[in-house]
Amino acid sequence: MKKALLFTGLLFAFYSGFAQGQWPFVSGNSGAIYYNGGNVGINLMNPGCPLDVYGMIHNNFMVVDALAAGNIGAWVRGGASGVNGNVVVQASGGNAFWITADPYNLKIGAYGGTEPSVGMINCTFGNTVGINTTNTQGYTFAVAGTALFTQVTVKATSSNNPTFTPWADYVFKKEYRLPSLESIEKYIRENNHLPGIPTSAEVEKNGIDLASTETKLLEKIEQLTLYTIDLQKQVDSLKAENQKFANLQQQVDQLKKSLSEK
Amino acid sequence: MRQLILISGFMLVFAPLFAQPWTGSQPLDIHVNANTPAYLGLLIQGNTGAIGGLGVEGNATGTVYTLAATVDNNMIMGVMNSNGTGPSALNIDWQNHVGINTMDTKGYAFAVAGAAIFTEAVVKLQANWPDYVFRKNYQLPSLDSVAAYIRLNSHLPGMPTSAQVEKNGIDLGATEAKLLEKVEQLTLYTIELQKQVDSLKTEVQRLNCTRK
Structure with a gap:
């Protein structure tokens, strides 16, 4: 008691x-x-x-319940000016992978003992994504390095990609005016590149726009196919004409022969 | 009180045994130590109608980036918006598709809604790269048949049409392979034409000589 x-x-x-x-x-x-x-x-x-x-708080399991829409479950932030917010995930004995927010980027997936300056996946303030870079140069998605795909499709229209021209089948339309080979030769002599195809300098500056380039290459192939078909026709008619000359020559030879025999 | 002291003492002695040492150089605020393989270290759940999210913020601007699971079971990452529904910069849907600036990947494993830039992009085709055009057993279609096909169909044989491209987009790897096939065929036609022109030239030469 x-x-x-x-x-x-x-x-x-x-x-x-x-x-x-x-x-x-x-x-x-x-x-x-x-x-x-x-x-x-x-x-x-x-x-x-x-x-x-x-x-520091240390525990073995932690559950955070966000109670209402718009609530943040857990907030990790730089507590003083110039300090970034970091979350580190690490398997037992494994690499420490970082999730870091600096003022302008969410950087995910780089590993190491200190805060990385660039993540492997970076979500920027402008809602663009950079792989291995935070500088997406105005693109929605940028990869600093190589990328591998099993299949890639570019679905472009002139409205969402102003540099995209429609697939090049217009070359085979009746109203299409195929430029003369002479004009192409002159253009190449003056400009050192094919008409309508970006120059080395442009490609060096802007990169290769895959969809536009494939379309332009198809246009060139379609034009070349038309030139080739036309060339074959010219060669065929030359052959016929030549045959005609050969026949004439033969007749002349025969006439000469019969004249000399007389 | 004694019990409290006992527990505190116990914790002080044994905590280091449970804690996996942080090997990085930066100090930590919260350390969650998952003890067995099935454990999550940290679980953030949304109540009914609420997203579960982790906000990460660098101090200078007050911009909060979230890694959040939405009420429709997708994961969004990027600058936090007011309702947390996305699409955000990087989105992973519940079927493990990744979308950049879109949640709708149209069934693709990875989709970018917008322009993309690469230093190098490789498409590894499963179909043959078209060097078969140069094999001995390859039957080059005649130019007459190609001309007839173009007249009838207004596109090259084997190439998708404008209408197909408008509907399905340009499959980069497949299209590049088909363009190469066409270039290889044109190369063969050109070589063949040059041969015909050469033989015509010698014939003309011969005719000129006999005429003199």
Whole structure:
């Protein structure tokens, strides 16, 4: 009974102490636990939320329930100007992979012992994504390095890609005017590249736009097919004409022969 | 009180045994230590109608980036929007498709809604690269048959039509292979034409000589 009374008394003392304000209830080398207006501060005299800890928390499993739409479950932020927010995930004995927010980028997946300056996947402030780079140069998606696909399709229309021209079948339309080979020769002599195809300098500056380039290459192939068909016709008619000459020559030879025989 | 002290002492002694040491140089605020393979370190769940998300922020601008699971079971990453529904910069849908700037990958494993830039992109085709055009057993179609096909269909044999491209887009690897096939065929036609022109030239030469 005495013990119970003592316990109750102690509880009361603790309770009244908490209710009154900051009151150290466990002291240790690293600080104290404070109770203030319904909030508990560990190593912190003025806790700003139900549990406010100054220092590291270590546990084995943690669940955060976001209660309403728009709530953030967990927020990791730089607590002082110029400090980035970091989350590190690491398997037992494995590499430490970083999820880092600097003021302009969310950087994911680079590993190491210190905060990476560039992630493997980077989501930028402008909602673009860069692989191995945070500088997407105005593109929605940028890869600094090589990329491998089993299949890639570019679905472009002139509305979502102004540099894209329609697939080149117009070359075979009746109203299409095939440029003369002479004009092409002149153009190449003057410009050192095919008409309508970007120059080395342009490609060096802007890269190769795959869909546009394939379309333009198809246009050139279609034009070349028409030139080739036409050339074959010219050769055929030359052959016929030549045959005619050969026949004439033969007749002339025969005439000469019969004349000389007379 | 004694129990409390006992527990605190116990924790002080044994905590280092559970904690896997952080080998990086930067100090930590929260350390979640998953103890067995089946454990998640940190689970963030949305209540009914709520997204579950992790906000990460660098201090200078107040821009919060989220890694969040949406109520329709997709994962979004990027600058946080007010309702957390996406699409965000990087989106992974519940069927593990990845979309950049879109949640709708149209069934593709990876989709970019917008322009993309690469230093190098490789498409590894499963079909043959068309060097078969130069094999001995390859039957080069006659130019007459190609001309007739073009007259009838207004596109090259084997190439998709404008209408197909408008509907399905340009399959880069396949189209490049078909363009190469056409270039190889044209090379063969050109070589053949040159031979015909050469023989015509010698014949003309011969005729000119006999005429003198």
